[in-house]
Amino acid sequence: MAIILGLLTLVLLYIVIVQISKASDLIKSLRSGDEHEESFGNGALFTSFIGFAVLIYSIVTCFVYAPTMLPKPASEQGVWINDLMNITIVLTGVVFIITQVLLFWFVYKYHYRKGRKAYFFADNNKLEVAWTVVPAIVLTFLIGFGIQKWFKIFSPAPKDAVLIEATGKQYAWSIRYSGADHTLGKRDFSLVNPDNELGINWNDAASHDDFMADEIVLPVNKPVSINVGALDVIHNFWLPHFRLMMSAVPGVPTHLWFRPTITTEEMKKETNNPNFEYVVACNKLCGSGHYNMKKKVRVVSQEEYEKWFSEQKSYYTTVVKPAMESGAFKMPVSEVAENTAAASANGFSGKLSTGFELVGAVNGGVENKLVTFIQSDKQVAKDIWFSFDRLLFETGKSTLKPSSQEQLKNISEIMKAFPAVEIKLGGYTDNVGDQKANLKLSDSRAKAVMAELIKLGVAANRIKAEGYGDQFPVATNETDAGRQQNRRIDIRVTKK
Amino acid sequence: MQTTTVHETHADVHVHGPGHGGGHHHTETFISKYIFSLDHKTIGKQFLIMGMAWAIIGGFMSVLFRVQLGWPDETFPVLERIFSTWFTDGKLNPEAYYSLITMHGTIMVFFVLTASLSGTFANVLIPLQIGARDMASPLMNALSFWFFFIAGVVMFASLFLPTGAASAGWTIYPPLSALPQTSPGSGNGMTFWLIAMVLFVASTLLGGLNYVSTVLNMRTKGMTMFRLPLTVWALFFTAIIGILSFPVLVSCVVLLIFDRGLGTSFYLSNIVIGGKALPYAGGSPILFQHLFWFLGHPEVYIIILPAMGMVSEILAVHSRKPIFGYKAMIFSILGITVLGFIVWAHHMYLSGMNPFLGSVFTLFTLLIAIPSAVKVFNWLTTLWRGNIRITPPSMFAIGFVSMFISGGLTGIWLGNSTIDIQLHDTYFVVAHFHIVMGIAAFFGMFAGIYHWFPRMFGRMMNETMAYIHFAITFIGAYLIFWPMHFIGLAGVPRRYYSFNEIEAFSQYGDLNKLISVATIIVFLGQFLFLVNFFWSMYRGRKSVQNPWQANTLEWTSPIEGIHGNWDGELPTVHRWPYDYSRDPNSDIDFIPQTVPLTEEEKKDKIHH
Known part of the structure; x- marks a missing residue:
């Protein structure tokens, strides 16, 4: 019923507007040509008013919504990005205000008046050179600053970085930490099977101390190096609070490193939100569960990190080795074909x-x-x-x-x-x-x-x-x- | 000159009866006149009507998914009754949501803002503004429309497939689009999508080749390249971009078809699904992105250039001033065209390609801001000290400039690879491209329709309705897309079915409601335009020969729109199209292109 009423109101509203509009047409056709011309200036105030109203709305909302945006960057790299963004906000903001004001001010100031002549102004080389060169200089500065930070962010990770592997699949992230040896066990696509989705080569001794983690725990102020990958479709490893992301592409290994600078506890105080948690979200459409592909991230002090680290159990010793000994786990074989055949017979x-x-x-x-x-x-x-x-x-x-x-x-x-x-x-x-x-x-x-x-x-x-x-x-x-x-x-x- | 002879023979054919209604063919039936017409004006109208239908469909899809985003916890049994396959328990399914956003993007980008925008105005304006009887090949022109039509039928049909329409986003990145087991929409829906796009590209190429050859070969006597209105320049470059980039999309799509159907591995490698290794090896999903964006980026210029051209023309006519920096405008279009081809990878800064490439593409991308800035400053200077007539076309043209500034400036953020690390694929991107190429292009299109409606249908559109339409659309567009910048700066990724699953993104419930309400109002507001359009077509005030007192040739052709465009000889051009208010002592503030130069003007060095 409410819907029918709503539709009726809408139709009535339309009829009213159309009727009024028709009347205005009738008036126009009754007017002489001169009188019609007079009306050319009538919409100026209206257009200009709408323009300025929208401009004020745009500026005011920037301040209203500022507190809802991301808190201050929680990584060194994020601070660099933030700095460049602040410079860009100021520059583009100034241009935005000046050009929009000019636009809607001109609309009002130079609107049609009978008997006035427009100024024939077709060319002016000086002006045109000026507004080619000035933007070029400003942009050169932005390009230079941007590229410098870009290379810094994508420089090789420091040797002492915590080494993590993040692998995306529909719709979860699996996180593998290199153990005490700071080396991730090798992976081999030909070793993939339902018990070993990542295709980890258990014959590689480096894999024996690696562990899988339910959450990403990071020590504060230490560099973290993340190997990003995906099993099925493209995902994107997005760390909003650290201002960093990287695509996770099947078949194409990618990498990212950063230095977290604020612990979760500190951020809870900073944001005044006792439930605050860092998060990894997926930022590349990966199917119908895309919007819910997340992982908790916790940044802790060095001591807490070491304690947590020491409590983690190697996946090899707790799962793989016992299974192999009991015969439930197939040792790696190197033929893909064999594996897929085995997999389909198995399931x-x-x-x-x-x-x-x-x-x-x-x-x-x-x-x-x-x-x-x-x-x-x-x-x-x-x-x-x-x-x-x-x-x-x-x-x-x-x-x-x-x-x-x-x-x-x-x-x-x-x-x-x-x-x-x-x-x-x-x-x-x-x-x-x-x-x-x-x-x-x-x-x-x-x-x-x-x-x-x-x-x-x-x-x-x-x-x-x-x-x-x-x-x-x-x-x-x-x-x-x-x-x-x-x-x-x-x-x-x-x-x- | 060969071209002149062509004109004259053509003229001979059509001018056999200047006394009876201006060279109409008497044998024309309804079908040959309105359906399988070869007349460029009719084909232009066909593109326009088709585009309007697609815009309503695409717009309505956005209403449906905005309902989900605005009220994620409510149920809508009414919608379920109508769209029973897309809704479960009164809520839009995630699969249907992703199909809807995919189809919304595809429809708006390709069917409305590429085919319909270029198709309408290149067809209507190129022959009329250069003084030609028709397109170089009227048959190819008609085929272009019919390929577009068939592409649309295939695309529309995919909505009714049991597995749903394509749902991998309008950019259809593989492996998601290649492997049906990863998403139901990547089954038959994707096959239909790919077939429709191949047909669509055929349409674009047939049209584009025709536009280019018409502009190059069929200009009337005296119409040198530097006397062309900026609309024609813009449409000309648009067609060139399309010819150079759309074939790459076809190759991109064909390789994907091979991967899907023939077991090749162009885009696929090392894929594991459910613990099973798939037998693909050696391909790269990033190759697809390079091929896709080699079209995809120029595509945004295909969308925006025609709008820029029309806005330049409309601002000059309605402010009664020459466009400021005519040649600078042409060279900036050229600059955008050339640079537009070497910036594609700015969509891929974080795709996993080599970071070194990121720096190169940052350089070219930010350079493209220079010709864009030149255009904005030139439009502002065109308005400066003008005698601006506030009419529906000029209002929308001014709205275009406002949108282009707002959306263009955020391009400087996103184009900088370092800032893109934070903003890539967030709502900030959604805000940016909707404002700069979606809304702005729509404003250009509306300006064009309001301006050339009298040329197309011999009647004026109602101004009161147009003013209300403008107010709703302009304010509404800012209400919808401006706040998305903030959502993006809060880190919310685009293409999220719900914001509530991740705590950090869940603070925008109220704002999302507001955006959804604005979307619904703007959508309903567009019906005001449609009512105005169809009502004015039959009942609008009769137009005079040259209602806007413009200089260009289309306003000299008989108002009833005859086949062959002009009775008797084609008009001869003597001057550039922007002699507005040239003579401060004259009461008449425009000098049409067909008026010969005076002795005094010949001595004057500027612009003839």
């Missing part, structure tokens, strides 16, 4: 018997685990649960975010491809907050997922849903990452 191709191709399903994702389980000869059991990995809820609510649709669609298609299968959905939370509320939230979330699957065409009698609150954690509730893993929806096959 599942993504195409269902109904012809539906699962969208965005990755090896190790819930879709693959589910299909592999259904197709295997394993018995249905109470303790075989698989966790959804791409479901997202609005914080504190049981409303699914639209990005969850892809996985839900996949699950519903799997249910259609295997009509005998029945499932149960379990909802879980971490142990933060009120237990009852958690139980309720987990229940309503599980039911929301069930409702969504039913909506996608799965028969209601094939699905059950129950919330378990903070029971059955799959990871520790002591860390952020662990709690995040515990907040989940699981799926169990109850009949197949």
Whole structure:
């Protein structure tokens, strides 16, 4: 109803404007030629007024919004960029104000008046040379200053820099730190397989002390050297508070180094925001999850950094080596073909018997685990649960975010491809907050997922849903990452 | 002279009946006159109407995604009922969002501001302003429109594909655009996009070759190159840029088609998806960017030069003064054209290319500010001590200058590679290019339409509606795009479906609402222009022969727009087009190009 009313108002408004306009046309055609000419100056005040109003708006908003922009640069390199930007703001700002004022002032001052003659002024070499040369000098200065800083920023990193590798894939950053030896283990594309996405050569001893980090932790005032790369599509490693970015391009290694100068704690005070965190965001369109591809960055004192560093566990010793010893991990082989063949035999191709191709399903994702389980000869059991990995809820609510649709669609298609299968959905939370509320939230979330699957065409009698609150954690509730893993929806096959 | 003979034979064909309606063909049917017409004026109008349709579609897409950005937490069941495939639970899907921004960019950049802007005004103005009966090849001209039309059909069809339209951004960077498994829009939607663009380039080349040969060969007697109006100069250089750069886009697109369909690796290397290594080796995604921007950058000049040309002409006519520094204006267009070809990699400072290249491209990029500055100062001087008639065309031309200044100055920020490290691909870039080539080019286009409407349709557009249209569009454009500078300076990347996932970017909820409201108002305001356009076409005040008292040749051709443009002989040109207020003692402040020079003027050394 409101919409219809709105549309009606709009149409009426249009009719009024058109009618008034028509009347003005009629008046014009009744006027003599001379009187018509008189009106040539009438719009001058109007145009000029709009021009100046907009000019004032542009200037005032600069001051109004200044506090919402980035706080002061948190790196040495950022300060250089900021300096150049400030010079450019002043220069272009002055030109902006002068030219806009002249433009709209001329419009008013020299508007049509009967009997006045315009001044025939076709050329003036001196003037033209002046406004070619003056901008040229100013620009030369800006170019010189810019290029000098540009080369400084892209100079080789100092030898003592902390060495990190950031690899982007849809839609996450994986961060690899070189361990105590300050050398990252070599990578080889031909070694890539589902257990070793980066293709790290475990035969290279330098890889043995490297560790993967959930967040980027940096010591203040020490240079940091980052090797940037990507697995699938182009991403961009954007550190807004440090004013630095670099594209992450598959097949083309890129690099960036900088010296952070302000710790997270100091920045919290600086910005008066106790929740302040540095962040890496993706700044190159990389698909539908582009807007949510982030990683926390923490700048800490040297001591804190050393403490954190010493607590990190080498990926090789904690994961790779035990797996190799138990035979679960394939030793590196060097043929790409072998690997891809192994990978597809290992997992599942993504195409269902109904012809539906699962969208965005990755090896190790819930879709693959589910299909592999259904197709295997394993018995249905109470303790075989698989966790959804791409479901997202609005914080504190049981409303699914639209990005969850892809996985839900996949699950519903799997249910259609295997009509005998029945499932149960379990909802879980971490142990933060009120237990009852958690139980309720987990229940309503599980039911929301069930409702969504039913909506996608799965028969209601094939699905059950129950919330378990903070029971059955799959990871520790002591860390952020662990709690995040515990907040989940699981799926169990109850009949197949 | 060979060209003169061509004119005369052509004239003979058409002038068989000056007594009956000015050389009309009697056998013309509705279809041959309005649909498959070979007449440059009709083809120009076809480009214009088509462009208007595309502008509404492209503009409406921006309304849809602004709704998502302005109210990320609200649901819109009404929109879901209409666009059921794009909305889930009353909210725009991220996939649909990315398809919409991709198509919005593609439509606005290519279909509206390239094809329609050049197509309309090159067709309508080149023959009329140089004194020719038609284009060098009317058939190629018609083909140019029909290729554009088919390209549009293919592009439009892609919106209805089950996997959605292309969604990799209008710059379609691979590997995202090459690998359908990375994005649903990179499936058939991308195939349609690529096919449409190849057809589109064919259209552009057919048109461009025609414009260049017409300007070079078909000028009437006395019309030397330095007597051409600046509109023709601008359209001429625009066509040259298009001819030199669009073929590179085709090669760029064809290699992408190979990578997608034939398993080649021009742009792909070392790709891992879901733990699986794909068998591509040896290509480089950066090669694509070089090829794309080799067109993509000149493309922005293809968009802005015609607008600059029209604005120069309109400001001179309406301020009753010669354009200041006519030759400087031509040489600055030339300078922009040449420099425009060697600055493409400023879009790629942080793409991973060698930083040394960044410094070279910074140099050329900032140099391009010099011819641009010359143009701005020359426009300001043209207004200075003029007798400015405030009319819809002059208002929009003034608006153009304001936009060009605002958007051009931020180019000095972005063109400097060091500052670009902070601003690359943020909202600052969105603000910059929308103001300098989007809004400014639209203002040039509106100025041109309001100015030459009487020439195209024999009637005047309504001024009151035009004034309101101007106020809404000018104020609205600043309200929409000016604050985006601040969002960009806060570090928010462009092409974000939601600002709320990253805390550092989440402070702009209110501002985003404001921008979205302004977008909706500006979009609705454009219907005022459309109403005015179609209403005036049939009911507007009848135009007199030369309503703006302008000097150029198009105002000497019969008002009803006959086939062949002039009855009898073609007009002869005796002077440059900018003799406004030349004689301070005369009551008449303009001297058309067809008026012979007086003895006194011949002695005068400046400009004839």
